[in-house]
Structures are given as structure tokens and as C-alpha cells.
Amino acid sequence: MDKLLDLHHPFFAPLWRRVAIIAVCLGWGIFEFVMASPFWGMLFTALGAYCAWVFLVGYEPRGEGENKTE
Template sequence: MKLLDRNDPFFAPLWRRVVIVAVTLAWSVFEFVAGSPFWGILVGAIGIYCVYQLFVVFEPREPGDSDPS
């Protein structure tokens, strides 16, 4: 089971990927400001993972394309 399936059609629109990354990184900043460095680091790591999966290795596909896996 994958933590984040980047081939899911839900992640195809750019705006959804941007919102997911922005929310996780903003949540991380909030946790640091609130004085919870453990949760800030944890959520920040999730945000960085989302950046990697949704922007670095993401390969957009057309709706009719077959599954590459």
C-alpha cells in the first residue's frame, strides 16, 4: 500500500496538488509557531514528501492512457 498514489486521477489537476502541499507546509509552520517542534517536523516531512511525489516525480497522464504499473 502506497502512502500517496500519485497516479490517482484525483491528483491530475495542478490546483489540487498545490493546495495539498501548501496546507501541509502551512500546518508545519503553524506547529512551530505554536511551540510544538515535534509535530512541526513531522508535518513538514509530510509536506516535503508531497512536494517530491506531486511535483518532482509526478507524470501527468491523459484520461484515456493505460495504467503504467
């Protein structure tokens, strides 16, 4: 089964990119709440929380010699 985000893609290797994605999602969620759109606010806040969990808590960088065996 494919994951929603491929954590081993080289794009997500730098920490600043992962943090920036989380900040954009959470920031957009806050913006939507301020603009009185609770549905979109909840959606983007939940997406930001999911990204924070996946990119910060569950992130395991792939070693140089490790091959993908899926």
C-alpha cells in the same frame, strides 16, 4: 508494493490541488512550530516536503490511452 499516494488517481490531476495539499501541509507545520510543538512541526513539514517531491518533481501525468499494468 502499494505506494503511499496513488499519483494516477484523478483527484490529483489538477495542479492547483497538488499545490494546495503541499501548502496546507507546510502551513500546518509552520503553525505547529509557532505554537511550540516541534514534533508535530517536523512531522507536517516533512510530509509537506515529501508531497512537494512526489507531486511536483516526480509527477508524471498518465496519458489518455495508457492502461495501468501493475
